Amino acid sequence: MAEWLPEIDRWRAEGNPVALATVVNVIGSAPRPVGARLAVTGKGEFAGSVSGGCVETAVILEAQQVIKNNTPRLVRYGISDEMAWDVGLSCGGTIDVFIEPVEAAT
Numbered sequence: 001m002a003e004w005l006p007e008i009d010r011w012r013a014e015g016n017p018v019a020l021a022t023v024v025n026v027i028g029s030a031p032r033p034v035g036a037r038l039a040v041t042g043k044g045e046f047a048g049s050v051s052g053g054c055v056e057t058a059v060i061l062e063a064q065q066v067i068k069n070n071t072p073r074l075v076r077y078g079i080s081d082e083m084a085w086d087v088g089l090s091c092g093g094t095i096d097v098f099i100e101p102v103e104a105a106t
Contacts, residue, residue, distance in 0.1 A: 005039045007047035008102060016041045018102040019063035023050050027078070028093030039102070042067045050097055051077065063099050072100040 011018050021038040023030070031052050038048040038056070040063035050059055055077045062075055078094030 005037060005047045007045075008039045011039075011041050011045065012102065016043065016045075017067045018042075019066040019099055020102050021050050021059050021063055021097050021099045023095050024074070024098045025096035026093065027095075030093045030095050032095075038063070040064060040067070051095060055095070059097055059099065062097075066099045066101055070101050072098065074098050 008018050008020070019040050021040065023032055023034050023036045026034055032050055036048070036050050038046060038050045038059055040046045040060050042064060044060060044064065046060055046063075049056065058077065059075070062073060066073055074096060076094060076096050
């Protein structure tokens with residue numbers, strides 16, 4: 001799945017920096033597949049989805065740091081199926097998410 005989120009173009013046109021988070025690997029079960037994307041502005045606005053629950057919030061916070069530092073990051077989130085319900089997730093498993101600043105088109 002290679003979706004481009006239209007909000008990115010709008011946010012960029014408004015002068016807002018944007019980071020794009022993409023699921024690049026899934027181990028076990030996960031709510032979203034490889035290729036799922038989440039765009040985030042420095043203000044915390046977001047569109048799309050890479051997971052859900054507490055993982056989505058963690059990715060948004062990481063994306064804001066990527067914008068601030070202008071440095072891409074690869075982050076891993078994982079939890080056992082047994083613990084997933086306790087923390088508000090629909091399933092366990094592990095996802096790797098690559099978060100990068102969206103560069104201006106040349």
